[in-house]
Amino acid sequence: MEGELGSREEAARWLDADERRTWLALVSVLVRLPSALDAQLQRDAGISNFEYQVMAGLSEAPDRTMRISDLAALAEGSLPRMSQVIARLEKRGWVRRAPDPGDGRYTLAIMTDAGWAKVVETAPGHVEAVRRLIFDPLTKAQPRQLHDICRRIMGAIDPDDQCPDRLDRPSAKR
């Protein structure tokens, strides 16, 4: 059991040299980009990237209010995780909970004024980081290429869920 790898699994199609280079480069980005973004937010705002995404999503919702389950879907996280995140944000005074008046099974997460202020304060630095790490180093044509590539990969991962359409800034109020 050592030579000729692929004796079963119908002789897997290995990656060629170019594909391997591409794959390794992608893996690096997959590992380092999230941690770089997390580092910026943690350092400058004391929150995680995930927490920021939740805050940003909530800040753009009507009345800055959303059901926890919708928020979980939006931020692509599990329900228990979202429950804990909301608990943390609530403890910091940025969000409060209320049962959904229409259906008591749902819990609404409501962003407080302090939460809104936090997003407004945090967003510019975060967007700046996104721009610096992603858009600045790319040529004019590459963002479009990247977009197409990401859509195709997402299509392969999950034919449904074509990435939620959400803004990434505190919705310019009014």
Added chain:
Amino acid sequence: MEGELGSREEAARWLDADERRTWLALVSVLVRLPSALDAQLQRDAGISNFEYQVMAGLSEAPDRTMRISDLAALAEGSLPRMSQVIARLEKRGWVRRAPDPGDGRYTLAIMTDAGWAKVVETAPGHVEAVRRLIFDPLTKAQPRQLHDICRRIMGAIDPDDQCPDRLDRPSAKR
């Protein structure tokens, strides 16, 4: 403190609509692709993606032996993390430890025959997943575009570390 966002931080440059779409698509990939790859490995082989990267890296080293610190650098993980991963792999009989004869400060991680067998057995399914999720949905031109984009982003994150040059299969022995 609520309107006109960006009163400080010298009026941040917001993302325009195209950039935002690209950014959201990339975020989805950043979240879902690693978890999809993890799911495949967990389901078919009972190991995490990170553990597999470590095993794969070790399987290609001379004598299937590497210093733990080099392995940590290769897999882009911290030293404590690598120490624990090696401990897990050792417990499963796939790796053993030995002090470096040349310099007792280093510890060598040595892949056992069982570990080699595990990699040989696991690799095809993993490569298949990589191919299915990434290369199959892309056009002929896109892998090269993706490679260039990733290199540029990595350059912005960390001008050094131009992603380790490592293979991604059990090096065909001999």
Added chain:
DNA sequence: TCAGATGAGTTGCACCGTTAAATGATTATG
């Protein structure tokens, strides 16, 4: 040779995420 400095690795602790079971509310069914 010996005390201190450096460096690899490990360990303890806190935090975060996942999974599975528990809770509370609502709807379906008899």
Added chain:
DNA sequence: CATAATCATTTAACGGTGCAACTCATCTGA
């Protein structure tokens, strides 16, 4: 209308990761 089934959320137990403190080996400079 009572009971069961379903759904959103929470809670509990467990595993993995980062950080800081600790151990041990080696090197440095008298």
